[in-house]
Amino acid sequence: MNQKDIIQKCKQNDYTAQIEVYNTYKNLLYNSCFRILKSREDAEDLVQDAFIKGFEKIHQVHNDVNIAAWFRRIAINLCFDKIRKEKNIFSLEDSKEIESELEEMGFENAEEISIDFIKECINKLKEKYRVIVVLYLIEEYNHREISEILQINESTVRNQYARGKNQLITLLQKHTKNEFKRTHRAT
Amino acid sequence: MNLKEHIEQHKNEFDSEKMSATSEVLFKKRLQGELHQPKKSKMVYLRFIAVAASIVLVLSIFFWNQNSNELTKTSEVLAFLNNESAGKRLEGVYKFDDEFKKEDSKIINTLIKILHNDANANVKIATIDALLKFPSNDNVRTNLIIALEKEKTPLVQIKIIKSLSFLREHRAQKTLEEIINNNETFPIVKSNAALAINQLKQ
Numbered sequence: 001m002n003q004k005d006i007i008q009k010c011k012q013n014d015y016t017a018q019i020e021v022y023n024t025y026k027n028l029l030y031n032s033c034f035r036i037l038k039s040r041e042d043a044e045d046l047v048q049d050a051f052i053k054g055f056e057k058i059h060q061v062h063n064d065v066n067i068a069a070w071f072r073r074i075a076i077n078l079c080f081d082k083i084r085k086e087k088n089i090f091s092l093e094d095s096k097e098i099e100s101e102l103e104e105m106g107f108e109n110a111e112e113i114s115i116d117f118i119k120e121c122i123n124k125l126k127e128k129y130r131v132i133v134v135l136y137l138i139e140e141y142n143h144r145e146i147s148e149i150l151q152i153n154e155s156t157v158r159n160q161y162a163r164g165k166n167q168l169i170t171l172l173q174k175h176t177k178n179e180f181k182r183t184h185r186a187t
Numbered sequence: 188m189n190l191k192e193h194i195e196q197h198k199n200e201f202d203s204e205k206m207s208a209t210s211e212v213l214f215k216k217r218l219q220g221e222l223h224q225p226k227k228s229k230m231v232y233l234r235f236i237a238v239a240a241s242i243v244l245v246l247s248i249f250f251w252n253q254n255s256n257e258l259t260k261t262s263e264v265l266a267f268l269n270n271e272s273a274g275k276r277l278e279g280v281y282k283f284d285d286e287f288k289k290e291d292s293k294i295i296n297t298l299i300k301i302l303h304n305d306a307n308a309n310v311k312i313a314t315i316d317a318l319l320k321f322p323s324n325d326n327v328r329t330n331l332i333i334a335l336e337k338e339k340t341p342l343v344q345i346k347i348i349k350s351l352s353f354l355r356e357h358r359a360q361k362t363l364e365e366i367i368n369n370n371e372t373f374p375i376v377k378s379n380a381a382l383a384i385n386q387l388k389q
Contacts, residue, residue: 015223022214031202044206048214052221110193115200118190137194138201169190 004063029075035134036079050075104162107169121171129164268297273307280313299330311343341373352383
């Protein structure tokens with residue numbers, strides 16, 4: 001069954017097609033939710049919520065839509081609904097703040113850093129920077145899309161991303177320097 | 188290579204987490220519960236049909252039972268009316284008079300036969316009273332006129348004359364005149380017939 005057929009079947013509330021969609025994309029959504037929420041239980045719950053919500057609204061999409069991206073967007077929106085309700089990390093003040101554009105730090109030779117360490121450093125960032133870094137660097141949303149998801153100004157998103165990224169680079173550089181010292185001490 | 192490019196190249200390593208094994212079972216249960224249950228409106232509709240069907244069933248049983256009782260009662264009365272004993276026939280007439288509020292064609296036809304043919308005057312008189320319960324029944328009215336033409340027993344004649352006067356049956360006038368003009372008619376019958384003609388003329 002191709003994607004168009006599956007979407008058509010889901011529009012007809014076909015149980016088998018819905019399970020097929022779930023099994024195909026559940027881990028994709030789970031990784032996105034887990035990166036944002038940092039809780040396995042919450043991420044699993046929200047993945048289920050996202051699929052249920054998606055199947056309820058699937059009649060609104062065209063049969064040729066990128067279904068994975070569509071479900072992922074629902075899941076991410078649900079994650080931020082939850083964050084807004086429980087943590088309130090994106091306050092109205094964030095949205096109102098007028099700031100000069102921050103300059104992003106450069107970081108070359110990133111390929112020398114392991115992905116696991118990058119993940120670890122991202123998780124050490126302050127919550128409001130971490131989620132924007134995740135959305136921009138990993139989920140590949142642009143600043144305008146992030147501002148829509150978080151319901152804050154695009155310029156605020158740009159600044160917070162720059163701050164987050166700079167913090168991340170600082171953490172990565174610290175690691176690089178330590179590695180350099182350790183190597184030299186050994187020699 | 189900058190950081191963004193490095194992450195893009197290793198995108199798959201960021202998607203290495205797997206959902207727990209139990210999650211699929213839970214999701215299937217939830218999906219069935221939320222999107223594959225009969226709709227509420229459908230349930231209400233089905234419940235309404237079930238209630239309506241129950242009511243129809245109860246009413247059918249009630250009417251069937253009532254109808255069955257009526258049939259039993261009719262058979263019982265007919266058995267009495269067709270009995271050889273005048274006393275039993277009289278009992279049948281009174282039973283009909285007491286227990287039947289609606290017309291029953293089988294019984295009415297049997298009563299009309301009694302009106303024309305029964306040898307016992309008392310049975311005939313009781314029958315006329317029973318038939319008068321249905322004054323708008325044309326079969327009853329017509330047969331009372333026919334019975335008056337043939338009837339020879341004075342008591343029964345007087346009963347029929349009074350009944351036709353009560354029913355204001357104008358078609359009986361000719362028969363009443365024939366009774367008055369008949370030399371064999373008892374004087375008391377003649378005077379009742381004359382009185383009836385006067386009442387019908389008023």
